[in-house]
Amino acid sequence: xxxxxxxxxxxxxxxxxxxxxxxxxxxxxxxxxxxxxxxxxxxxxxxxxxxxxxxxxxxxxxxxxxxxxxxxxxxxxxxxxxxxxxxxxxxxxxxxxxxxxxxxxxxxxxxxxxxxxxxxxxxxxxxxxxxxxxxxxxxxxxxxxxxxxxxxxxxxxxxxxxxxxxxxxxxxxxxxxxxxxxxxxxxxxxxxxxxxxxxxxxxxxxxxxxxxxxxxxxxxxxxxxxxxxxxxxxxxxxxxxxxxxxxxxxxxxxxxxxxxxxxxxxxxxxxxxxxxxxxxxxxxxxxxxxxxxx
Amino acid sequence: xxxxxxxxxxxxxxxxxxxxxxxxxxxxxxxxxxxxxxxxxxxxxxxxxxxxxxxxxxxxxxxxxxxxxxxxxxxxxxxxxxxxxxxxxxxxxxxxxxxxxxxxxxxxxxxxxxxxxxxxxxxxxxxxxxxxxxxxxxxxxxxxxxxxxxxxxxxxxxxxxxxxxxxxxxxxxxxxxxxxxxxxxxxxxxxxxxxxxxxxxxxxxxxxxxxxxxxxxxxxxxxxxxxxxxxxxxxxxxxxxxxxxxxxxxxxxxxxxxxxxxxxxxxxxxxxxxxxxx
Numbered sequence: 001x002x003x004x005x006x007x008x009x010x011x012x013x014x015x016x017x018x019x020x021x022x023x024x025x026x027x028x029x030x031x032x033x034x035x036x037x038x039x040x041x042x043x044x045x046x047x048x049x050x051x052x053x054x055x056x057x058x059x060x061x062x063x064x065x066x067x068x069x070x071x072x073x074x075x076x077x078x079x080x081x082x083x084x085x086x087x088x089x090x091x092x093x094x095x096x097x098x099x100x101x102x103x104x105x106x107x108x109x110x111x112x113x114x115x116x117x118x119x120x121x122x123x124x125x126x127x128x129x130x131x132x133x134x135x136x137x138x139x140x141x142x143x144x145x146x147x148x149x150x151x152x153x154x155x156x157x158x159x160x161x162x163x164x165x166x167x168x169x170x171x172x173x174x175x176x177x178x179x180x181x182x183x184x185x186x187x188x189x190x191x192x193x194x195x196x197x198x199x200x201x202x203x204x205x206x207x208x209x210x211x212x213x214x215x216x217x218x219x220x221x222x223x224x225x226x227x228x229x230x231x232x233x234x235x236x237x238x239x240x241x242x243x244x245x246x247x248x249x250x251x252x253x254x255x256x257x258x259x260x261x262x263x264x265x266x267x268x269x270x271x272x273x274x275x276x277x278x279x280x281x282x283x284x285x286x287x288x289x290x291x292x293x294x
Numbered sequence: 295x296x297x298x299x300x301x302x303x304x305x306x307x308x309x310x311x312x313x314x315x316x317x318x319x320x321x322x323x324x325x326x327x328x329x330x331x332x333x334x335x336x337x338x339x340x341x342x343x344x345x346x347x348x349x350x351x352x353x354x355x356x357x358x359x360x361x362x363x364x365x366x367x368x369x370x371x372x373x374x375x376x377x378x379x380x381x382x383x384x385x386x387x388x389x390x391x392x393x394x395x396x397x398x399x400x401x402x403x404x405x406x407x408x409x410x411x412x413x414x415x416x417x418x419x420x421x422x423x424x425x426x427x428x429x430x431x432x433x434x435x436x437x438x439x440x441x442x443x444x445x446x447x448x449x450x451x452x453x454x455x456x457x458x459x460x461x462x463x464x465x466x467x468x469x470x471x472x473x474x475x476x477x478x479x480x481x482x483x484x485x486x487x488x489x490x491x492x493x494x495x496x497x498x499x500x501x502x503x504x505x506x507x508x509x510x511x512x513x514x515x516x517x518x519x520x521x522x523x524x525x526x527x528x529x530x531x532x533x534x535x536x537x538x539x540x541x542x543x544x545x546x547x548x549x550x551x552x553x554x555x556x557x558x559x560x561x562x563x564x565x566x567x568x569x570x571x572x
Contacts, residue, residue, distance in 0.1 A: 005383050084311050102320060113543050114540060122339055
């Protein structure tokens with residue numbers, strides 16, 4: 001009964017991963033015969049090829065910026081949102097919840113096109129900032145063709161699409177908090193603010209951990225949305241590692257010929273990096289727990 | 295927290311915050327709807343939410359530029375086939391992993407769910423090459439296989455956790471009555487897992503209905519284009535006005551929005567299950 005899941009997993013996940021690891025050691029454009037070149041693909045974008053190295057570092061930097069700001073934005077918006085939802089009446093809460101579902105079920109090409117237009121040269125965002133005379137945030141070509149504002153624009157879209165799920169998680173966390181804690185705190189004279197800081201926020205820590213991990217993974221892996229909104233432009237200011245790999249394999253980087261080997265090497269470098277990060281985070285947490293037990 | 299014990303200013307701040315958020319959250323959709331009913335020229339320049347005049351031209355243009363019935367049929371076929379495979383494979387696997395202890399069952403579960411953490415992009419290149427080598431480009435099978443795996447980790451995770459909450463006694467009782475594992479699964483556990491199956495179905499449908507990159511790499515035959523591919527082709531085959539892009543986009547997401555207004559209860563419950571200890 002487990003066999004179908006394992007079979008299809010081996011065929012479409014494990015085998016391709018092994019294939020891709022092997023591929024990263026070859027030079028192959030998909031047409032001529034692949035040639036074994038050892039670690040040259042890795043050395044290429046990590047050291048030898050200065051253009052590709054610059055591109056890789058820039059993309060990785062963008063991934064890191066996305067990870068930090070998207071995660072931060074989502075947490076900072078969704079906690080007060082969930083707290084507010086938890087205190088208002090049932091009807092209002094239902095209404096807000098319905099609106100939360102909209103970005104979640106529609107995440108895809110249609111909404112990405114909408115955001116492209118919303119942030120575009122004559123779109124509402126630029127128009128609004130022009131009216132307010134904040135010229136810095138009203139570039140003539142729109143946010144997404146501006147090398148400085150394109151990445152913040154993407155971050156805003158990602159926060160917009162990440163907040164709803166985080167809020168639902170926080171809301172379920174709030175609803176599982178024992179109400180008597182608040183009654184006891186109120187008897188001791190704690191006001192709403194004090195209750196929030198001393199009871200609610202600490203008890204939401206486990207949820208925050210989930211939200212942070214989900215958004216970090218989301219930011220590190222994101223490429224479909226960025227591909228559809230900016231495709232890494234303008235001049236690679238929104239390029240990410242995933243997109244770099246995609247464009248090395250199927251797109252425009254590298255003079256039009258596919259570089260499957262380098263594309264695989266790039267993704268493997270990041271995957272191994274993320275795995276190492278995960279393992280070291282676990283080790284640190286483990287060591288800390290040991291110390292606190294002693 | 296009783297709301298009447300809270301100061302009025304706090305209440306107003308909360309309601310204000312919620313109102314601002316809801317507007318910011320829903321605005322892109324309102325803007326899409328409004329823009330899709332504007333004339334071509336106005337959709338470039340006019341950012342108001344009430345179009346005047348109101349026209350359905352954009353929808354007519356989209357309907358003539360892409361084969362809409364075909365794209366809808368393809369999307370339904372693709373989503374339906376993926377859903378059928380997901381529902382056939384992962385509840386069964388989740389059942390085994392949750393209720394039938396065997397050596398290494400936790401390792402198998404971890405390996406299968408690890409797909410969640412492996413960036414899809416790692417698999418994209420090899421999968422496209424393998425599908426090509428197997429001569430499955432532009433076939434539903436070539437698209438279906440990778441999609442079923444890519445969509446798999448979340449359903450497996452949810453199903454296994456759901457089955458783990460159901461009492462094991464039912465399985466033992468069924469075994470005593472002579473049922474084998476599969477019989478117990480099909481007659482007892484599967485009917486009990488309808489809520490989890492609903493959540494899995496919804497998540498899978500959303501994922502597949504919206505997915506663009508994987509189909510775009512495997513399907514190039516326009517007769518097999520799903521709705522997202524058809525919408526994208528609108529962009530490459532000409533210079534669509536915002537009104538036309540938004541009209542096309544709404545046609546893609548409308549079925550999802552309508553479905554979710556009715557199913558949201560199940561959706562929310564399933565999405566947050568497991569995040570907090572019950």
